[in-house]
Amino acid sequence: MPSDLSLRIRQNAPFIGAIALFAVFYVFYNMFHPKGFSTQVLVQNSNEVFSLALVAMAQTVPVLMGGLDLSVGAVMTMVNCLASNLVSGTPLQIVFGIVVSLLAGTAFGFLNGVIVVYGRIQSIIATLATGAIAIGIALLLREKPGGDVDADLNWALTNSVVDFCETYGLFEDGKAAWLQPVAWIPVPLILLVLIALLVWVPFRRTVTGRTIYAIGSSEGAAYMSGLPIARAKIAAFTLSGFFAGCAGLFLAIQTSSGNADIPQAGAYTLNSIAAVVIGGTSLLGGVGTAIGSIFGAMILRVISFNFRIFEIDPLLQPLFEGVILLGAVCIGALGILRIKNRLELFR
Amino acid sequence: MSSDQPILALRGVSKRYGGVRALEDVDFESRRGSIHAVLGENGAGKSTLIKIASGVVQPDEGSMTLDGAPVRFASPSAANAAGVVCIFQELSLMPDLSVADNISAAHPPRRFGLIDQRVQRRRAEELLARIGCEDVNPLMRVRDLPLSRRQMVEIAKALGKAPKVLILDEATSALTHADVETIYRVLEELKASGLSILYISHRMHEIEALCDRLSVFRNGRHISTFDKGAHNPEQIVEMMIGREIAAQYPQKVLRPRPPAYLSIKGLAWENRLKGIDLSVGKGEIVGLGGLDGQGQKELLLALFGVLAGTSGDISLDGKKVSIPSPTAAKAADKRIALIPEDRKTEGLMLPMSIGDNLVAASLSRISNGLFLDAGKERAAIEAGIQRLQIKIGAASDAVSTLSGGNQQKVVIAKWLMTEPEVILLNDPTRGIDVGTKQEIYKLLRDLAAQGAAVLFYSTDYDELIGCCDRVAVMYDGKIQRELEGEAINEKNIISASLNIAAPASEAA
Numbered sequence: 001m002p003s004d005l006s007l008r009i010r011q012n013a014p015f016i017g018a019i020a021l022f023a024v025f026y027v028f029y030n031m032f033h034p035k036g037f038s039t040q041v042l043v044q045n046s047n048e049v050f051s052l053a054l055v056a057m058a059q060t061v062p063v064l065m066g067g068l069d070l071s072v073g074a075v076m077t078m079v080n081c082l083a084s085n086l087v088s089g090t091p092l093q094i095v096f097g098i099v100v101s102l103l104a105g106t107a108f109g110f111l112n113g114v115i116v117v118y119g120r121i122q123s124i125i126a127t128l129a130t131g132a133i134a135i136g137i138a139l140l141l142r143e144k145p146g147g148d149v150d151a152d153l154n155w156a157l158t159n160s161v162v163d164f165c166e167t168y169g170l171f172e173d174g175k176a177a178w179l180q181p182v183a184w185i186p187v188p189l190i191l192l193v194l195i196a197l198l199v200w201v202p203f204r205r206t207v208t209g210r211t212i213y214a215i216g217s218s219e220g221a222a223y224m225s226g227l228p229i230a231r232a233k234i235a236a237f238t239l240s241g242f243f244a245g246c247a248g249l250f251l252a253i254q255t256s257s258g259n260a261d262i263p264q265a266g267a268y269t270l271n272s273i274a275a276v277v278i279g280g281t282s283l284l285g286g287v288g289t290a291i292g293s294i295f296g297a298m299i300l301r302v303i304s305f306n307f308r309i310f311e312i313d314p315l316l317q318p319l320f321e322g323v324i325l326l327g328a329v330c331i332g333a334l335g336i337l338r339i340k341n342r343l344e345l346f347r
Numbered sequence: 348m349s350s351d352q353p354i355l356a357l358r359g360v361s362k363r364y365g366g367v368r369a370l371e372d373v374d375f376e377s378r379r380g381s382i383h384a385v386l387g388e389n390g391a392g393k394s395t396l397i398k399i400a401s402g403v404v405q406p407d408e409g410s411m412t413l414d415g416a417p418v419r420f421a422s423p424s425a426a427n428a429a430g431v432v433c434i435f436q437e438l439s440l441m442p443d444l445s446v447a448d449n450i451s452a453a454h455p456p457r458r459f460g461l462i463d464q465r466v467q468r469r470r471a472e473e474l475l476a477r478i479g480c481e482d483v484n485p486l487m488r489v490r491d492l493p494l495s496r497r498q499m500v501e502i503a504k505a506l507g508k509a510p511k512v513l514i515l516d517e518a519t520s521a522l523t524h525a526d527v528e529t530i531y532r533v534l535e536e537l538k539a540s541g542l543s544i545l546y547i548s549h550r551m552h553e554i555e556a557l558c559d560r561l562s563v564f565r566n567g568r569h570i571s572t573f574d575k576g577a578h579n580p581e582q583i584v585e586m587m588i589g590r591e592i593a594a595q596y597p598q599k600v601l602r603p604r605p606p607a608y609l610s611i612k613g614l615a616w617e618n619r620l621k622g623i624d625l626s627v628g629k630g631e632i633v634g635l636g637g638l639d640g641q642g643q644k645e646l647l648l649a650l651f652g653v654l655a656g657t658s659g660d661i662s663l664d665g666k667k668v669s670i671p672s673p674t675a676a677k678a679a680d681k682r683i684a685l686i687p688e689d690r691k692t693e694g695l696m697l698p699m700s701i702g703d704n705l706v707a708a709s710l711s712r713i714s715n716g717l718f719l720d721a722g723k724e725r726a727a728i729e730a731g732i733q734r735l736q737i738k739i740g741a742a743s744d745a746v747s748t749l750s751g752g753n754q755q756k757v758v759i760a761k762w763l764m765t766e767p768e769v770i771l772l773n774d775p776t777r778g779i780d781v782g783t784k785q786e787i788y789k790l791l792r793d794l795a796a797q798g799a800a801v802l803f804y805s806t807d808y809d810e811l812i813g814c815c816d817r818v819a820v821m822y823d824g825k826i827q828r829e830l831e832g833e834a835i836n837e838k839n840i841i842s843a844s845l846n847i848a849a850p851a852s853e854a855a
Contacts, residue, residue, distance in 0.1 A: 226424020
């Protein structure tokens with residue numbers, strides 16, 4: 001009988017590979033960065049990676065079901081524009097703005113789920129349409145880039161822990177001795193870990209979460225096993241909307257503004273698919289995890305960081321990104337060689 | 348509570364699929380503390396019966412009671428909740444989930460609302476140990492298990508649902524001998540604890556060893572239920588036979604057996620084909636018989652180059668050939684055609700036009716260099732439609748607009764355009780009307796007369812008897828018996844299908 005450890009390693013090989021790839025790239029980047037291995041660099045990188053990581057998580061959930069969500073970038077943009085109108089004023093108003101922004105993303109995801117389940121429309125088409133609607137709403141909310149987001153919040157959430165504490169006068173303005181070991185950690189990184197640990201990890205262990213994997217693996221078998229298929233599908237898109245909403249909200253706080261930027265929304269959606277695949281999630285569904293997608297997003301970003309360091313023509317960046325994506329997908333496709341009945345390749 | 352009391356009872360149950368009656372006015376009951384065999388040929392209604400009992404389909408008429416109370420199961424999970432659990436062949440496993448996840452799929456142990464991995468794992472280990480599968484780590488993905496272990500996981504999953512009525516549909520066909528022994532032991536224990544077990548199997552020996560009651564189905568009707576020992580195997584076979592002949596067959600030509608054209612030696616693949624020796628001569632129609640799932644489909648797929656990793660020899664006209672793909676199979680040096688089992692997924696491209704489908708396998712014949720020649724294409728399509736007398740509106744209509752019989756004609760015409768010398772057919776008359784069936788029989792005879800070697804798998808014994816010069820009956824991946832001439836009769840086919848000795852009078 002194979003041991004637990006060897007099974008866990010083998011089953012998570014793509015995920016472990018993504019972490020290793022990221023580690024190599026990131027160490028490399030820091031070695032050649034003039035200010036490598038500093039808090040300053042880490043803070044900057046964390047801010048750059050946060051929204052894409054969340055959009056990639058948003059994409060992961062439908063992909064695990066064997067679907068695709070083409071609206072994640074658009075929902076992010078919509079929430080971004082909404083938050084740029086709401087997240088300012090008194091502390092109470094700010095909290096209200098944050099809650100409403102996240103709810104808007106979640107509700108939009110729920111709507112996607114309802115359309116896919118009860119409209120019996122393929123998710124790729126349904127979300128193509130709803131994505132356009134989200135962009136439309138974003139344009140209504142913010143015709144021209146701009147907006148007003150609370151400056152304290154902007155500063156507190158896009159810097160390190162010590163700056164966060166200083167902004168809000170917590171723990172002796174962040175100078176408490178016990179805080180020092182963690183004072184350097186960037187806040188966006190903490191938020192990312194918190195969302196992953198408090199939302200994704202528990203969700204994966206619910207019946208609904210497992211049903212999402214079951215649907216992606218074999219929808220017929222999931223039905224025969226009496227699993228709640230409709231509920232899981234709606235939940236998947238709802239969770240996806242929530243993650244995309246988090247991304248949009250952070251983008252608003254980070255840039256202190258909203259921007260109904262259509263090319264940006266499209267780029268985020270496409271990059272999210274790439275991040276999901278690099279992170280070890282199968283586009284056929286059933287295999288993978290949102291944590292992997294975070295690393296996928298970080299790999300995509302760290303490639304562009306490296307380009308900055310080496311001052312390579314930005315025109316080459318898409319080319320290299322493409323090559324890396326292709327490499328990751330090819331490794332994932334090696335399993336096909338084991339199939340004995342070739343007819344199964346087409347099922 | 349007495350053990351004679353029925354636990355699951357069906358009264359006057361009927362089920363139709365389109366125009367076909369799958370079950371007709373069936374009364375059936377199963378008792379507590381009993382292992383009850385359900386017997387019948389392909390299409391006798393066994394699978395419809397268990398699908399109704401386990402909530403996969405709903406009956407059109409009739410009622411069902413469980414423990415005396417009327418029930419109606421809207422879904423498999425409703426049946427499971429009531430205590431009726433069916434072990435299908437691998438149907439309910441999700442390949443990418445772990446063994447433990449699969450076993451506890453429907454009702455996982457939970458703690459604070461979340462699935463408790465540790466309890467779930469312990470549960471999987473207990474259930475697997477109960478059926479002697481300690482070698483399966485519950486963390487393994489089902490996809491990575493061999494077929495026989497998957498089936499054991501399926502059984503463990505069913506046992507985990509604490510059933511009152513357990514239905515096994517050919518559940519042991521994929522298992523190793525040792526596993527089968529373990530399952531027998533577990534079933535005996537379950538029986539002793541008062542469960543009612545419905546056992547669908549095609550293996551007479553298994554049924555004799557295990558079951559205490561038997562029910563025979565034929566043509567969607569319940570023929571008889573009796574205790575073990577009330578009838579001998581021969582009488583049971585008699586009960587399973589006995590249909591009116593539904594179709595007329597073309598006259599067979601009596602002549603000496605032609606020399607082998609296609610010959611197969613020791614063909615093996617995975618654990619589904621276990622050394623097939625068979626030959627088909629030009630002008631001959633050889634039938635493949637046996638109960639469903641004994642390797643007939645795999646044999647045809649192997650001959651058509653679909654299966655990877657086959658061993659053994661295939662030769663055409665005395666020359667050894669290798670067939671790595673369907674493209675190679677239809678190439679000019681081999682000219683093999685396969686009329687596949689499922690015309691909707693493997694035979695036709697449904698949204699494409701009738702014409703496009705007809706020429707799909709012979710595009711090289713209607714092209715000039717790189718480009719398709721519209722004139723040749725039209726002529727080829729015209730000829731194909733003529734030859735099989737396909738009833739169509741226009742050749743540009745989508746093939747999905749045709750009736751089942753005409754769709755099947757399109758598939759056949761498509762392959763005849765390649766001018767095949769070996770024609771493999773995988774149950775080509777399933778689900779089509781009698782008239783078209785007769786046309787297909789006649790066509791097969793004509794093709795053979797023109798010199799084709801025809802290998803014909805059918806689940807309908809009448810067809811095998813009426814159409815074939817020889818019949819090879821398969822059982823468990825091997826050719827169990829080859830019948831020729833007068834020996835091709837229902838009794839011999841069924842006996843060989845069930846792997847019981849041929850009746851003494853005919854064996855000599």
